[in-house]
Amino acid sequence: MAVKISTTSVLILSLALLSFSHCCYGQLRVGFYNKDCRNVENIVSRVVGEAFFKDPSLAPAMIRLYFHDCFSNGCDASLLLDGTSSEKKASPNLSVRGYELIDDIKTAVEQECSGIISCADIIALATRDLVTLASGRKTWYAIPTGRFDGTVSLASSVDLPSPRLTVSQTADKFFDRKLSLTDMVLLLGGHTIGVTHCSFIMDRLYNFQNTKLPDPSMDSKLVQELKFKCPQGSSSDGIINLDQNFTSSNTMDVSFYKQINSRRGILHIDQQLAIDGMTSKIVTDIANGNDFLFRFGQAMVNLGWVGVKTKANGGEIRKSCRSCKDPLFCATS
Numbered sequence: 001m002a003v004k005i006s007t008t009s010v011l012i013l014s015l016a017l018l019s020f021s022h023c024c025y026g027q028l029r030v031g032f033y034n035k036d037c038r039n040v041e042n043i044v045s046r047v048v049g050e051a052f053f054k055d056p057s058l059a060p061a062m063i064r065l066y067f068h069d070c071f072s073n074g075c076d077a078s079l080l081l082d083g084t085s086s087e088k089k090a091s092p093n094l095s096v097r098g099y100e101l102i103d104d105i106k107t108a109v110e111q112e113c114s115g116i117i118s119c120a121d122i123i124a125l126a127t128r129d130l131v132t133l134a135s136g137r138k139t140w141y142a143i144p145t146g147r148f149d150g151t152v153s154l155a156s157s158v159d160l161p162s163p164r165l166t167v168s169q170t171a172d173k174f175f176d177r178k179l180s181l182t183d184m185v186l187l188l189g190g191h192t193i194g195v196t197h198c199s200f201i202m203d204r205l206y207n208f209q210n211t212k213l214p215d216p217s218m219d220s221k222l223v224q225e226l227k228f229k230c231p232q233g234s235s236s237d238g239i240i241n242l243d244q245n246f247t248s249s250n251t252m253d254v255s256f257y258k259q260i261n262s263r264r265g266i267l268h269i270d271q272q273l274a275i276d277g278m279t280s281k282i283v284t285d286i287a288n289g290n291d292f293l294f295r296f297g298q299a300m301v302n303l304g305w306v307g308v309k310t311k312a313n314g315g316e317i318r319k320s321c322r323s324c325k326d327p328l329f330c331a332t333s
């Protein structure tokens, strides 16, 4: 009898805990601001549209910013905080761009409804709209909102994968954030637009794993082309398209997967996706399918759940995306 009662109470207790954790963690939903700021998604898409028209490279910049923010301490706009040693200052953040666009959107949104929309949601919405624009309007996804902004941003806690990790090491970083192997392969499809600096691939071109030879997994014709664009001993760090199909380097499409299946990946990790037994089948499925854009959107939604802050756990709605409401309670150095 005693045993029976305790089993029942354990069951009730765990159900209560389950619903509690569900209540306060998973509060994102599509159209979170419908009641308090009906127009927010239209305002974001208007400001984003104008900015993209002037500078299409904002699309890859913002997609990367969203990834970095979500991966470091959750999708809480902590990457936007200025500070002497905030996340912005960590070396993998080198060349993350798009901060001014976020400022412009925040200004426009505050004019319409002050103190309601988080910077974390602005990043998520702006990124969604830029994915749509970079795809030539071939895709669009509903992105849940309701994130709060974080108040902790430390360069020392930035934990981003290096392009030289193995697939398995990289996958572990995604698993830590409850993202699957398929999510990882889809999200790395973000490299279907944008650029890298030569410095990230010099080893692949000239001295792969101290062999004094190029990476054997790279197409030898591509090695020659890239050596020309990234000469050794140059004082400037050149720029290379991540998608080497020149007709689609700036278009969000499936071409990245076809490229890596032809040994034309740029970053080491990109090429490894196509080679490593853990991911090669997923790559081929995406390359041969016709639903990459749709699935990429879903993976972006999944990324958007990582480490979401709530009001209950100290999240806030910032006034400026660059600083906490109360800098005294903000850890940025």
Ligand code: HEM
Binding pocket: 059, 060, 061, 063, 064, 067, 094, 095, 097, 161, 162, 163, 164, 170, 187, 188, 190, 191, 193, 194, 195, 196, 197, 198, 200, 267, 269
């Ligand atoms: C998983 C491991 C990843 C590694 C190691 C990695 C590494 C890199 C590196 C080294 C660059 C070039 C930076 C530069 O030279 O300025 C880059 C650019 C970029 N990455 Fe990733 N990345 C990863 C995942 C992702 C994911 C998941 C996304 C998107 C969801 C993404 C989107 C981008 C974009 C769009 C660019 C181009 C940025 C621009 O043109 O301004 N990356 N990445």
Ligand SMILES: *[C@@H]1O[C@H](CO)[C@@H](O)[C@H](O)[C@H]1NC(C)=O
Binding pocket: 245, 246, 247, 248, 253, 255, 258, 259
């Ligand atoms: C390059 O991209 C275009 C446009 O997406 C595509 O039609 C073409 O098949 C691609 N070529 C290669 C070699 O992948």
Ligand SMILES: CC(=O)N[C@H]1CO[C@H](CO)[C@@H](O)[C@@H]1O
Binding pocket: 088, 089, 090, 091, 092, 093, 094, 095, 096
């Ligand atoms: C743009 C930016 O903030 N870059 C910084 C990234 O990190 C390096 C090394 O810590 C700094 O020197 C850059 O200024």
